[in-house]
Amino acid sequence: MISKAHIIKRFISYVTIDTESDPNSQTTPSTEKQWDLANKLAEELKAIGMQDVNIDENAYIMATLPSNVDHDVPTIGFISHFDTSPDFTGANVNPQIIETYDGKDIILNEAENIVLSPDYFEDLLQYKGQTLITTDGTTLLGADDKAGICEIVSAMEYLIQHPEIKHGTIKVGFTPDEEIGRGAHKFDVEKFGADWAYTMDGSQIGELEYENFNAAGAVVKIKGKIVHPGYAKDKMINSMYIATEFINSLPRLETPEHTEGYQGFFHLHNIEGDVEETTLHYIIRDHDMEHFEARKEVMVKLTTELNTQYGREVIFTEIKDQYFNMREKVEPVMHIVDIAEEAMKQLDIEPLIKAIRGGTDGSQLSYMGLPCPNIFAGGHNFHGRFEYVPVESMIKATEVICKIAELVALKPIK
Secondary structure, three states, X not given: OOOHHHHHHHHHHHHOOOOEOOOOXXXXXXXXXXXXXXXXXXXXXXXXXOEEEEEOOOOOXXXXXXXXXXXXXXXXXXXXXXXXXXXXXXXXXXXXXXXXXXXXXXEEEOXXXXXXXXXXXXXXXXXXXXXEEEOOOOOOOOHHHXXXXXXXXXXXXXXXXXXXXXXXXXXXXXXXXXXHOOOOOOOOHHHHOOOEEEEEEEOOOOEEEOOOOEEEEEEEEEEXXXXXXXXXXXXXXXXXXXXXXXXXXXXXXXXXXXXXXXXXXXXXXXXXXXXXXXXXXXXXXXXXXXXXXXXXXHHHHXXXXXXXXXXXOOEEEEEEEEEXXXXXXXXXXXXXXXXXXXXXXXXXXXXXXXXXXXXXXXXXXXXXXXXXXXXXXXXXXXXXXXXXXXXHHHHHHHHHHHHHHHHHHHOOOO
16 A cells, blocks of 8 residues: 555655756756756665666656566556746745645635635545645645656555566656656657656546647747837837737637637747837647648748738748657557556546647657657646645556556566
8 A cells, every 4th residue: 555644755855846947948957956856866766776777967867677577578667757837936835735625715825815716626626535735825836747756756666665566677767847848858768768658747637648739839020110209100110019910810719718628729928029029939739730730831821921911021930849749659559558547447547538738758759769648647737826736646646557567567568
């Protein structure tokens, strides 16, 4: 039985270390403080008895749990990231432990009147009677993806302490900078040496995902011309007005707040501007590759049309692909999804097989030759002050890892 107190202690020891990544940095990891947790994790893996523990110059951590069976078994891996999102501060995280949640409002911060309420976050009611770990309302929690790391380390520790559970060789990998889209960029798939892997980076209990968005980022620069406003007639070009035209010309209902399921979107997530120059930062997302390419073409055509309208090049759009839907790489080896589904069923967890409205390290790793579906880590409301994780979900995720290892050893696949 996985110890509840042990899981809580380990998780809190991770989330109280600030590992926020920085998209504007060119280093790997993107922030020096990520090393604080990376080095701790490497030492902890050694302490629990993992073999071949190493941490490279970019803070990628790998370790091995050797097989304890005498027949051929595929080598599997489990992967999580230790950075947290730059969307909200991860400094001075002060976790709150809510024992036996009663289904009512949780006061995160009385002084600032910050309340985690099931009236708004209905998923809370699934966890009535359970133990929740929340923020104090001033930071994110970091369950994305320190819950996943906690579960992987705890599962490896449990397997080491219980050799009666038979398993093949298991590889563990922890990465920096996933939250800024660079978690897999320097991951050495050949060195990792797994036939397939699972990222422990999903949300609610039961989630099992092998589809994700195709993703691109777009930077739209609008050039204006500043002159004295008192003498600006027929001379001034206000880049902010042109930016507004660009924004309003994209489909208004194809944005994150109006879409769900397999619906894609354009997301304007940052604007910087004045009369002389305005820059728009977009992300483009769609599960369907044809629709994804069409979305990019919409932005290109809009740029051309507005430049034609103004009789000069006033808009410059640069679009870069970020990652692609892992479904193409996972479907040929669907048995790896089937094994995870069977593990959940044997643990009385209802599998929730659905598409990720986002991406994980697994999407890039799948295209790098390591098929890598995604499994729940248990947290909710990632990247903000209302993030929380039920401890019972972390325990179940830990049990899923152990069960997958056991099933692969029981049913070796040639």
